[in-house]
Amino acid sequence: MSKPVEIKEVIFNEMVLQAKTPVLVDFWAPWCGPCRMVAPVVDELANEYDGKVAFVKINVDDNPKIASQYGVMSIPTLIVFKNGQPVSNIVGFRPKAELKKSLDTALAS
Amino acid sequence: MSAGIYSSRARLGSLLIEKGAIGGQIINAELVENYPGYIAGISGIDLTQAMHQQATKFGLETLAAEVTDIEVNGKQKIVKTSSGDYLAGAVIIAGGSERQKLGVPGEAEYTGKGVSYCATCDGAFFRDKTVTVVGGGNAAITEALELTKFASRIILIHRRHELRATKILQEKVTSEPKIEIIWDTVVEEILGETFVNKIRVRNLNTDKASVLDVSGVFINVGSQPATGYLKGLLTLDAVGAIVTGERLETSVPGIFAAGDIRSGSIRQVIAAAGDGAAAAVNAGKYISG
Numbered sequence: 001m002s003k004p005v006e007i008k009e010v011i012f013n014e015m016v017l018q019a020k021t022p023v024l025v026d027f028w029a030p031w032c033g034p035c036r037m038v039a040p041v042v043d044e045l046a047n048e049y050d051g052k053v054a055f056v057k058i059n060v061d062d063n064p065k066i067a068s069q070y071g072v073m074s075i076p077t078l079i080v081f082k083n084g085q086p087v088s089n090i091v092g093f094r095p096k097a098e099l100k101k102s103l104d105t106a107l108a109s
Numbered sequence: 110m111s112a113g114i115y116s117s118r119a120r121l122g123s124l125l126i127e128k129g130a131i132g133g134q135i136i137n138a139e140l141v142e143n144y145p146g147y148i149a150g151i152s153g154i155d156l157t158q159a160m161h162q163q164a165t166k167f168g169l170e171t172l173a174a175e176v177t178d179i180e181v182n183g184k185q186k187i188v189k190t191s192s193g194d195y196l197a198g199a200v201i202i203a204g205g206s207e208r209q210k211l212g213v214p215g216e217a218e219y220t221g222k223g224v225s226y227c228a229t230c231d232g233a234f235f236r237d238k239t240v241t242v243v244g245g246g247n248a249a250i251t252e253a254l255e256l257t258k259f260a261s262r263i264i265l266i267h268r269r270h271e272l273r274a275t276k277i278l279q280e281k282v283t284s285e286p287k288i289e290i291i292w293d294t295v296v297e298e299i300l301g302e303t304f305v306n307k308i309r310v311r312n313l314n315t316d317k318a319s320v321l322d323v324s325g326v327f328i329n330v331g332s333q334p335a336t337g338y339l340k341g342l343l344t345l346d347a348v349g350a351i352v353t354g355e356r357l358e359t360s361v362p363g364i365f366a367a368g369d370i371r372s373g374s375i376r377q378v379i380a381a382a383g384d385g386a387a388a389a390v391n392a393g394k395y396i397s398g
Contacts (some may be wrong), residue, residue: 028351029165029233030329031139031229031233032229032230033130033132033136033137033152033153033154033229033230034130034136034137034227034230035230036129036136036154036158037132037136037154037288038130051213060233060234061233067234069305071222071303072234073221073222073225073231073234073304074225074227074230074231074234074343075230075231077221078229091221093129093130094219095129095173096126096173097173097191097192098394109342
């Protein structure tokens with residue numbers, strides 16, 4: 001059973017950019033309705049891709065620098081990082097099937 | 110969800126098929142102040158999640174899929190979805206509406222990069238910046254007021270000379286120093302580099318164009334019913350909303366409609382919830398009739 005890990009920007013480098021597996025980063029904030037809707041979907045994906053992809057969440061209110069660095073201007077934004085580079089970027093709520101497809105495409109790229 | 114509560118309690122097997130986020134558009138609302146029973150108001154997502162939990166408690170099942178077509182076979186309805194076909198004795202269509210776009214150059218390119226349809230989702234990214242809100246109804250005013258928490262200056266652009274919004278909201282916006290209103294004006298183009306940095310607008314009276322420096326464009330020019338797949342099956346009105354009778358029935362027996370997708374809907378959560386309950390009760394009568 002694997003759950004997404006909430007992180008702060010101080011460890012972004014270590015947890016995301018230097019990770020050995022691809023990482024899906026969920027940029028969110030507590031006041032954002034669609035973020036709350038996508039959270040359980042991300043939880044399910046974290047379970048299904050356990051061992052293959054790491055899942056982290058980052059609160060943009062507390063970590064504005066990272067959000068700004070990756071051009072996040074709308075939430076939820078899900079960015080998949082591979083070898084330290086963003087390889088896909090999804091803005092807004094999407095249902096699970098769509099997120100899975102995007103994730104699989106990013107992993108294959 | 111309201112329909113689900115009523116149909117499940119009537120012991121009818123009930124399935125909610127939703128392609129997007131459960132709750133629909135209202136989950137973007139930070140505070141719903143006019144839903145009866147919540148004196149202090151409630152967030153859109155808290156309200157809809159509670160509704161969904163309540164319906165699930167009584168037996169409503171939920172499927173994340175998109176309905177692509179509905180076939181009628183006498184009293185049986187075949188609902189075709191992206192996840193297979195489902196047979197039903199009755200169908201209640203409560204698909205809501207989709208946000209209308211401005212249809213101007215730059216809008217699609219800068220969506221997520223300065224162009225937004227949700228102030229509660231994206232307002233925080235415009236701290237101390239100048240933004241514009243396009244529209245003159247309740248949604249536009251509500252978003253402009255929400256943005257005062259973040260933006261330093263909000264330019265409300267409306268193509269008419271008066272607001273369509275509820276009076277209480279109009280009072281709030283005209284007395285808010287951070288908001289200025291530009292009347293009789295439309296946005297013609299959204300411009301920028303990586304992100305939005307200006308818009309070109311035109312005054313409809315003088316026909317004069319000008320450029321405004323803004324970092325964000327929040328578009329609130331209305332919603333249209335999500336009825337694309339129903340054309341040819343049900344009677345729709347001039348804007349594509351489903352025409353219903355007193356019992357929420359559509360032009361096809363056994364198919365009912367509830368909420369914003371319905372012609373004449375006042376497009377409020379309480380109305381949608383009311384419609385849902387009525388549609389479920391009438392659907393039950395149709396099935397046993």
